[in-house]
Amino acid sequence: MLKSISEIFNLQHPIIQGGMVWTSGWKLASAVSNAGGLGVIGAGSMTPELLDEHIAKLKKVCSKPYAVNLPLLYSKIEDQIAVLEKHQVPIVISSAGSPSKYTARFKDLGMKVIHVVSSSKFAQKAEAAGVDAVVAEGFEAGGHNGREETTTLVLVPKVVDAVDIPVIAAGGISDGRGMAAMFALGAQGVQLGTRFALTHEASSSALYKQLGLEAEEGATALTLKELAPVRLLKNTPFFEEIQQAYQNQATPDQLRQLLGKGRSKKGIFEGNLQEGELEIGQVCGNIDSVLSAKEVVEEMVLEFEAVMKYFKGI
């Protein structure tokens, strides 16, 4: 295993679980961290009170490093930051917003900072803001996504060449082969969302997990690009409604109204497919079993080592 990312963040394996709304609470995050990866509580779908509760619960069962993913555009961000400070959260993964405004504050609070980017320009801005590492996330990733549609394979070497800080690759990775591929491109760690969303410990609904497993190639699409591009599972009534709206040449305002609020909670958390949306990455088509988070980490390490052994034979 490579050392740099693991040393900076004090991890056994440079395997990072993506922070996911309605999916990655204390249960998943603690399981990943306890398995030697980096577990991440997704604060984007939590009130400050709920975040407080999740961090407290995680700390009871996990003494290893963990992180909180914090969308910087979150409305009650000051209250969220107060919770992070109260718990002396060791690592913040910031996303969806400018890192220049908050990175110094997080660092002053003694936290390490990772920022999620979708282009080399954003990576350079994050580096200038003082972050410790960036996550370079490609087009194939689930949920919210960059406008330039750069895929992970194209994005990662571009970002690696553009910055001097470590790069963590995200989007389209579900196993140790993908991890080794990203290391070949110069990444020093990987972040996996979908693979960890399809684990026993994820708080996503049973229906989400079932449809994620059943999904085949072409099962997802990046949609609502006029608002904020988001990758969703296509096989849901709500996705059909979006398609219908496009066929009826809906304006961005009409799309915004259709989207409304609470769609991700209804879909991902409650399994209400009539009204909800299911955020998931393209790589769901490559996953066909729900595992424990520990099994995911252990299998990845074995697969990664198998690739290394294979390469040593070349």
Add this chain to the structure above:
Amino acid sequence: MLKSISEIFNLQHPIIQGGMVWTSGWKLASAVSNAGGLGVIGAGSMTPELLDEHIAKLKKVCSKPYAVNLPLLYSKIEDQIAVLEKHQVPIVISSAGSPSKYTARFKDLGMKVIHVVSSSKFAQKAEAAGVDAVVAEGFEAGGHNGREETTTLVLVPKVVDAVDIPVIAAGGISDGRGMAAMFALGAQGVQLGTRFALTHEASSSALYKQLGLEAEEGATALTLKELAPVRLLKNTPFFEEIQQAYQNQATPDQLRQLLGKGRSKKGIFEGNLQEGELEIGQVCGNIDSVLSAKEVVEEMVLEFEAVMKYFKGI
């Protein structure tokens, strides 16, 4: 270097040049083959007479294996096949059509066959048709592209798991790091279009090469999905016209009329940006020099070996 692909096709390096309309004639193909890779004449933009001429010229300067890329939907395909037979072309790379109709004929003519696919289902069909290998080409690739938008990182391991024949990865690869990444995923070879389109020997226009080099992240887009999805450079007047048509809610028929005929020749070959289109892959944003085809192959091999050395140190 891995052996399987190289042994089957008798190559020094498992580096395959993508067959590209108006770009890969005898000059580029012979240069790649003479450098130890697999040069490919792109027959899609050639009359049977011109293809005959290009193969004859290639054979005068190159005694190594080469291939012809043949879109199976080509209108004068029987005449093209007659030319392939006349020259006893050693390898056919078929695309854009069903391999079940032609593979047995090519094999009967003593040719090896590689088929280009964008999904694991198409890969299995190609395997059933008897091809020797498949090219698995992802969303980030230039030119015509699959409808499911599966990226190379997601597609390659899926195809590797789905078939028993060797898999060649394509889309988003421009250097030896990308090659090593694809080998980590289980591919046994790589195919590069855009990187070889930006070489001295490519017959693409000077303007094509200049704009390809200047391109940054987000410079391309997959468009005309209602007809046949194609990845183009955005920074051209003709691309603007397409965007305008979409804004005016053009029907597929109107788009077809706008597209008309000869757009790729005008753009790629003649450098006429008012009327032409420029097919190019996302990875153009990662390329900043025009090299010779030999330099591309040699640099890739060195970069690949550097990754192997790096992995041996882990």
